[in-house]
Amino acid sequence: MADYTLMAIYDDDDHLVKALKETQAEKYHVEEIYTPFPVHGLDKVMGLPHTRLAINAFLYGVTGLFVAVWMMNFMMIEDWPRNIGGKPSFSYIENMPAFVPIMFEMTVFFAAHLMVITFYMRSKIWPFKKAENPDPRTTDDHFLMEVSATKENIQSIAEFLHGTGAKEVKLKQS
Amino acid sequence: MSHYEAPIRKPLVTGNKTYHDVTVDIARPIEGRANKLWWIVFGIALAAFLWGLGCIIYTVSTGIGVWGLNNTIEWAWDITNFVWWVGIGHAGTLISAVLLLFRQRWRMAVNRSAEAMTIFAVVQAGLFPIIHMGRPWLAYWVLPIPNQFGSLWVNFNSPLLWDVFAISTYLSVSLVFWYTGLLPDFAMIRDRAKLPFQKRIYSILSFGWSGKAKDWQRFEEVSLVLAGLATPLVLSVHTIVSFDFATSVVPGWHSTIFPPYFVAGAIFSGFAMVQTLLIIMRKVSNLEDYITIDHIELMNKVIIVTGGIVGGAYIIEYFIAWYSGSAYEDYTYLSFGAATGPYWWAFWALIFCNMIFPITLWWKSLRRNVMWTFILSIIINIGMWFERFDIIVLCLSKGRTPSTWAMFSPTFVDVGIFIGTIGFFFVLFLLYSRSFPVIAQAEVKSILKLSGDRYKNMRAEHGDDAQIYELPEQEPLEDFERLIEELENKNEEVTDESGNLAQTLILNIGKATQDMADDLKRLSGVNPTLELQLNQLGIYNYNQVINMTEKEYSILNQLISKFPIAKTKFWSGEANILNNN
CATH class of the missing domain: 1.20.1630.10 (Formate dehydrogenase/DMSO reductase domain)
Structure with missing residues (x-):
């Protein structure tokens, strides 16, 4: 059982990835990694599943497109058809060329905003949210790896992490 | 990589x-x-x-x-x-x-x-x-x-x-x-x-x-x-x-x-x-x-x-x-x-x-x-x-x-x-x-x-696959088993509710003496009077402040009148930064 968390702090991304691989080879459980910038390939090494935000964005975009079609069909064709310049509005499909710009804009609007909102909700970030990085240096130039430990093996894991060249190994106190 | x-x-x-x-x-x-x-x-x-x-x-x-x-x-x-x-x-x-x-x-x-x-x-x-x-x-x-005139869109x-x-x-x-x-x-x-x-x-x-x-x-x-x-x-x-x-x-x-x-x-x-x-x-x-x-x-x-x-x-x-x-x-x-x-x-x-x-x-x-x-x-x-x-x-x-x-x-x-x-x-x-x-x-x-030119130059000098970082100077490892024991004891002590709150406090955050003192006035809400009061309790330096948690703040709140408890949420961060300077 993971009663305790050890924090190993590195000051280089390549070093972190190397240490992460070594830790995984020892079958220790890596809980979380905090980095100051996106370290390329880190998610693959950690075995994080792909994010599905892009699929979400596509679905939101389709929704936006349908909302735009529904809205303009209702307003221009059904509710109050107007004869503009001798071109009566009796059919959506025949009047559609004039509606294309707004169909496009609404698609983008829905896809972009709903995707970003989904991102904020999934990553639990919003105004007044308290930051969770355990060390303020992880937004500057330090990389922090959290490894689970129990009372029995904490010393051996700590020594192992020390052996990977970690700058500091600390106990996370919650 | x-x-x-x-x-x-x-x-x-x-x-x-x-x-x-x-x-x-x-x-x-x-x-x-x-x-x-x-x-x-x-x-x-x-x-x-x-x-x-x-x-x-x-x-x-x-x-x-x-x-x-x-x-x-x-x-x-x-x-x-x-x-x-x-x-x-x-x-x-x-x-x-x-x-x-x-x-x-x-x-x-x-x-x-x-x-x-x-x-x-x-x-x-x-x-x-x-x-x-x-x-x-x-x-x-x-x-x-x-x-307002009807549904004219x-x-x-x-x-x-x-x-x-x-x-x-x-x-x-x-x-x-x-x-x-x-x-x-x-x-x-x-x-x-x-x-x-x-x-x-x-x-x-x-x-x-x-x-x-x-x-x-x-x-x-x-x-x-x-x-x-x-x-x-x-x-x-x-x-x-x-x-x-x-x-x-x-x-x-x-x-x-x-x-x-x-x-x-x-x-x-x-x-x-x-x-x-x-x-x-x-x-x-x-x-x-x-x-x-x-x-x-x-x-x-x-x-x-x-x-x-x-x-x-x-x-x-x-x-x-x-x-x-x-x-x-x-x-x-x-x-x-x-x-x-x-x-x-x-x-x-x-x-x-x-x-x-x-x-x-x-x-x-x-x-x-x-x-x-x-x-x-x-x-x-x-x-x-x-x-x-x-x-x-x-x-x-x-x-x-x-x-x-x-x-x-x-x-x-x-x-x-x-x-x-x-x-x-x-x-x-x-x-x-x-x-x-x-x-x-x-x-x-x-x-x-x-x-970056720093790393480009390193590669030019040592080859493309050379390791382009230096190993950091490592801090000595602590004795984690002892740390855990202390942590567990600490939890017991606080529940202990003895009259010696000040002693518990110092036990939890570590001892310090006058000659290790830092300028506590740089923390939010600490004026000279408060600094004196903290010193009297045995709190002298930022390391002790870093070690404080909600428990210690509440103890201080009990011990010191007009203690600025609302400001303490900044203390550990500030002490950390001040300590590193």
Whole structure:
């Protein structure tokens, strides 16, 4: 059982990835990694599943497109058809060329905003949210790896992490 | 991991920067104080803004009649300014979106400021149609909501309504794109902030960004998808702005070339404005190592391309107006009539500023000349203003009926509102440059090993696959088993509820003596009296403060009267930073 968390702090991304691989080879459980910038390939090494935000964005975009079609069909064709310049509005499909710009804009609007909102909700970030990085240096130039430990093996894991060249190994106190 | 990049590519970050150097350089303008020059420029911008505001109030309270418009020329400065500002607002999203899709790494030094410029410019642009409505409090009539006379809807066939949708989508999506990219950088400022007020503000602004691996994965995906969405969006916006003219029947406006030509012109003017702003900013904020002369040259190349498209379009427009043989095309904005008629000066301003002067950029020495780039960027901005003025005023001034021919002369209100928006723009940009991380430091750090000169030189020296980091000096390992035991004992002791709270406190946070004392007054809410009281309890240094948790704060609250318990949430962070200094 993971009663305790050890924090190993590195000051280089390549070093972190190397240490992460070594830790995984020892079958220790890596809980979380905090980095100051996106370290390329880190998610693959950690075995994080792909994010599905892009699929979400596509679905939101389709929704936006349908909302735009529904809205303009209702307003221009059904509710109050107007004869503009001798071109009566009796059919959506025949009047559609004039509606294309707004169909496009609404698609983008829905896809972009709903995707970003989904991102904020999934990553639990919003105004007044308290930051969770355990060390303020992880937004500057330090990389922090959290490894689970129990009372029995904490010393051996700590020594192992020390052996990977970690700058500091600390106990996370919650 | 190899960070190979072809040696022929010039370094994008110079000055032998490490990750920490990037942090320090980007945080410096925010943490430091504004100099005198900043205040002078800010004062001028604010004065211009206030003058513009006065002119807007005068217009709204008196009526559009205070402008120089007449029966023939019913669009002039206002729409010229509107299109000019929207055009400027195109470079930012182009840099952040299109260049991201093309994997142009140099964008990372300039994208933040270019996006800020975009947003501020679109805000200025949006003001003009709203003021031009005459009754801006009825601006909500452009929204698709049923009105009070029944369900008469807005007209979705009108390009002016497309504009409403396009520009509001553009503004909001650009804002979200910009802000999401800012989160990690605000977090960096937050974690460095020493003053509690700053820490509080940046902690709210950063949305509690922590930099977890999964968050970064999502962050990159969101950036990529937003770039994919913003790329067609940015092209659509100016296309739709050009529809305002192209779908009309005015000679000179009714032109199928308008959409691509407007988009190219927008990018042209947008990049010119980016050059104007960044050449000043890199100097004032000492960012020459990030916005290098190579960046300026690359942007100048974009200006050559888009300026070339614009120049080509001018020639085509001129040729087609002549080739049509239509008498009505004789006095469009690009025609013999325009070049020799009463608006000859506007015509030639356009030709010289947008076609002739930018040719100088074909010379490499001028392309890499900061002073010339700066001067040219202003010339292009003027030229692009004249382009819109020519399209609007020239084409309207001589319509199909000679009896309606008229000239336009602006009043001080026209000029005042324009100057006011320039002032407003600079007020926003100056405030931004002192309170926002002006370079996307997280992104720059992610390419530092690839494109920073420090690491490029290391690879040149030691080979491409050499390990390019040094092992850190390791701190000695603690005895974790003892630590855990202490932790468990501590929990017991607190539940113990003995009368000796002070002893428990010192046991929990560690002993210290007078000779190890730090200046506790630097913590929030600690005055000399409180420091004395803390010292009496045996609390002397920051290490002890770092070790404090809610339990210790509550003990202190019991022991010391008027203890500022609300301030203690800053203590551990502050003590940490002070300790490291």
